[in-house]
Amino acid sequence: MAHYHEILFFAAGFALVAIASRKIAQYFPRFRLPLISGFLFTGILAGPHVLKLISHEALGHLRFADDVALAFIAFAAGGELYLKELSSRFRSIQWITLGQIVATFSLGTYAIYRLAYLVPFLQDLPSTGRIAVALLGGAILVARSPSSAIAMINELRAKGPFTQTILGVTVISDVVVIILFGISLSVSDALFTGVGLRLTLLTLLVIELLLSFGMGIALGYVLRFLLAPQWLPKPAKILGILVVGYGVFHLCAEIQRYTGVSMSHEISLEPLFVCMLGSFIVANYSKHRLEFLNLLSDIGPAVYTVFFTLTGAALALNTLPQVWKIAVILFLVRICTLFIGSFAGGALAGDPMKHNRLGWMAYVTQAGVGLGLAKEVILLFPDWGAPFATIMIAIIILSQVVGPPLFKLAFHWVGETHTRAETPEFDGTHDAIIFGLEGQSLALARHLSQHGWEVRIASRKANEMDGLSDSDVRIHPIADLSLDSLKQLEMEKADVIVAMLSDQENYEVCEMAYEHFGTRHMVVRLHDRGMAALFQELGALIVDPSSAIISLLFYFVRSPSAVSLLLGMGANQDILDLEVRNANLHGIVLRELRLPLDTLILSVRRRGRQLISHGYTKLEIGDWITVVGSPQSLEEVALRLS
Numbered sequence: 001m002a003h004y005h006e007i008l009f010f011a012a013g014f015a016l017v018a019i020a021s022r023k024i025a026q027y028f029p030r031f032r033l034p035l036i037s038g039f040l041f042t043g044i045l046a047g048p049h050v051l052k053l054i055s056h057e058a059l060g061h062l063r064f065a066d067d068v069a070l071a072f073i074a075f076a077a078g079g080e081l082y083l084k085e086l087s088s089r090f091r092s093i094q095w096i097t098l099g100q101i102v103a104t105f106s107l108g109t110y111a112i113y114r115l116a117y118l119v120p121f122l123q124d125l126p127s128t129g130r131i132a133v134a135l136l137g138g139a140i141l142v143a144r145s146p147s148s149a150i151a152m153i154n155e156l157r158a159k160g161p162f163t164q165t166i167l168g169v170t171v172i173s174d175v176v177v178i179i180l181f182g183i184s185l186s187v188s189d190a191l192f193t194g195v196g197l198r199l200t201l202l203t204l205l206v207i208e209l210l211l212s213f214g215m216g217i218a219l220g221y222v223l224r225f226l227l228a229p230q231w232l233p234k235p236a237k238i239l240g241i242l243v244v245g246y247g248v249f250h251l252c253a254e255i256q257r258y259t260g261v262s263m264s265h266e267i268s269l270e271p272l273f274v275c276m277l278g279s280f281i282v283a284n285y286s287k288h289r290l291e292f293l294n295l296l297s298d299i300g301p302a303v304y305t306v307f308f309t310l311t312g313a314a315l316a317l318n319t320l321p322q323v324w325k326i327a328v329i330l331f332l333v334r335i336c337t338l339f340i341g342s343f344a345g346g347a348l349a350g351d352p353m354k355h356n357r358l359g360w361m362a363y364v365t366q367a368g369v370g371l372g373l374a375k376e377v378i379l380l381f382p383d384w385g386a387p388f389a390t391i392m393i394a395i396i397i398l399s400q401v402v403g404p405p406l407f408k409l410a411f412h413w414v415g416e417t418h419t420r421a422e423t424p425e426f427d428g429t430h431d432a433i434i435f436g437l438e439g440q441s442l443a444l445a446r447h448l449s450q451h452g453w454e455v456r457i458a459s460r461k462a463n464e465m466d467g468l469s470d471s472d473v474r475i476h477p478i479a480d481l482s483l484d485s486l487k488q489l490e491m492e493k494a495d496v497i498v499a500m501l502s503d504q505e506n507y508e509v510c511e512m513a514y515e516h517f518g519t520r521h522m523v524v525r526l527h528d529r530g531m532a533a534l535f536q537e538l539g540a541l542i543v544d545p546s547s548a549i550i551s552l553l554f555y556f557v558r559s560p561s562a563v564s565l566l567l568g569m570g571a572n573q574d575i576l577d578l579e580v581r582n583a584n585l586h587g588i589v590l591r592e593l594r595l596p597l598d599t600l601i602l603s604v605r606r607r608g609r610q611l612i613s614h615g616y617t618k619l620e621i622g623d624w625i626t627v628v629g630s631p632q633s634l635e636e637v638a639l640r641l642s
Contacts, residue, residue, distance in 0.1 A: 010058040017046045017053055021309040036308050037400060043312020054313040062310060064246065066375060069307030071245025073372045074272045077146065077174045078279030079293050089161060092349040093168035099345025100363065101142055101176060104337040109138030111333045118326045121384045132188035133388060136377055139181040140392050141334050143370035144170040144363060156408060160416035162355050166362045174369045175276060181373050182270030189268060212269050216277025219248060223278055227288040238299050248274050272372065311375050314386065323387065327394035338363050354414065361410035365403030366396040421518035424492055426579050428642065429454055431493050435509055436500030437461055437475065444498065445473040451574065458489055481508050483516060496521040503531050514538045576634050580623040581642045591615035599629030599637055
């Protein structure tokens with residue numbers, strides 16, 4: 001019982017450290033560093049080598065948290081391996097993955113073995129021990145970071161064959177590395193125990209792989225059973241997934257202990273591989289893939305906070321001054337192997353030479369799985385695991401710092417990025433372009449014109465329609481929806497575009513406005529709700545005709561005054577968005593603005609985010625303020641803000 005009291009005591013203390021770690025890590029993206037670096041930094045600071053908030057004894061009692069987190073990391077890696085998304089570029093993915101694994105593992109292992117004289121703990125090991133350590137290090141160097149790759153691809157809105165290949169190779173490499181690490185671990189264990197590479201060991205490796213496959217398949221069915229009940233609440237499913245993952249690690253440890261006592265050879269199953277295979281089955285052979293990934297996404301931030309904070313605390317900082325040289329050398333060796341592997345694999349697959357030359361830049365980043373494998377070495381080899389993991393984690397941190405800029409540079413050079421163009425400065429005139437000529441677009445144009453907007457309607461059918469020459473609305477004929485046609489419309493001057501064409505045509509217009517003109521606001525009339533996510537990625541505002549009337553009636557019932565205000569039904573009242581451009585107002589709080597008595601500030605939007613504004617909200621240059629009042633008063637406010 002006392003043992004469990006100690007675990008609860010250390011867990012409660014660590015929970016406070018983990019909360020602080022989460023808060024501290026939020027500052028790291030400001031310096032273009034990932035959250036993981038913040039967690040590691042906090043763990044190092046709180047660990048036994050600095051502030052001693054987490055002692056060596058506490059790390060031993062918190063091993064269960066490591067097992068839970070490692071199972072989660074394996075679940076996340078297997079869940080990303082979705083075969084349907086990888087099929088179109090399978091030849092390139094296959095050859096590049098093979099090239100990189102062969103080059104990185106073989107050359108990385110050789111480099112670690114040859115550089116053993118630079119590492120104090122390796123100098124004391126026999127030749128077989130150095131080979132064992134080199135094998136484990138070579139396997140960890142193969143690891144990638146699917147989460148980082150996916151995040152950067154989404155940030156760049158990257159599309160194309162290069163993007164598909166990079167994502168496929170990254171995901172598959174992270175799966176293969178777990179298998180490779182499991183084999184290397186078994187060989188290393190045999191070398192340390194003196195079994196030797198005999199037929200018995202090879203037979204044992206085959207048995208261990210078959211048992212791991214069987215356990216992984218069984219785990220897949222257990223996870224499917226856990227996810228199946230619709231009535232089971234989300235927290236219960238999340239808890240069940242974490243408990244099942246911990247159970248896999250506990251079961252593998254018990255099998256190893258039991259066989260070591262009752263048999264002549266230990267059977268060491270790789271729990272990371274078992275968990276990865278189980279989640280792979282859920283992702284590809286069940287209807288629960290999206291639910292499973294959403295559950296992992298929900299619990300991910302908490303798990304990563306705990307795991308990487310503990311990893312930072314477990315680092316052997318006393319060995320870092322002695323091993324930083326080999327960490328830098330191995331990092332450079334890894335860069336070279338990535339180039340060799342991706343170039344050779346791409347050439348064998350017949351990929352464009354430009355892709356082959358630049359591909360290595362997208363594979364530098366490492367994160368979760370690599371750190372997980374390094375942490376597992378600490379747990380399995382306590383004598384030299386900590387200094388070994390310190391070298392590996394130093395390499396991973398270097399990769400996390402250097403990798404993202406190289407990743408983005410490669411995609412820009414290949415030309416598969418679709419980022420937003422710089423939004424032009426407001427020129428003092430509200431300009432709007434409406435795409436599509438019909439009754440609603442004409443009515444909208446007239447209504448905007450009455451409120452001081454410069455409005456144009458762009459249409460491919462303008463020349464075919466009669467009676468438009470006398471229209472009070474400016475109508476511009478366009479030949480097509482090409483980029484040249486949009487440039488002729490002077491899209492760079494438009495503050496707002498309104499797309500009222502078909503959904504596919506609306507998306508083409510919005511995408512070009514996003515990528516080439518940086519249009520501040522885009523409003524889309526949507527017909528197919530299935531395309532809503534595509535427009536939301538571009539930051540477009542969506543009007544769904546099928547639900548707009550119902551929503552309007554709903555809010556008329558709940559808040560008639562607010563809807564009347566929004567629709568301009570109030571007597572002598574209008575509503576307007578205004579940009580703060582007056583430098584004298586920077587730092588002024590809202591309550592100190594001398595505004596007309598019949599005006600009211602409804603909201604403040606800063607850098608795309610809505611602020612919860614109050615009287616003490618300080619203004620900044622570039623803020624957008626939503627103001628309601630009489631037309632005359634709004635003119636006065638606009639003049640003051642500009």
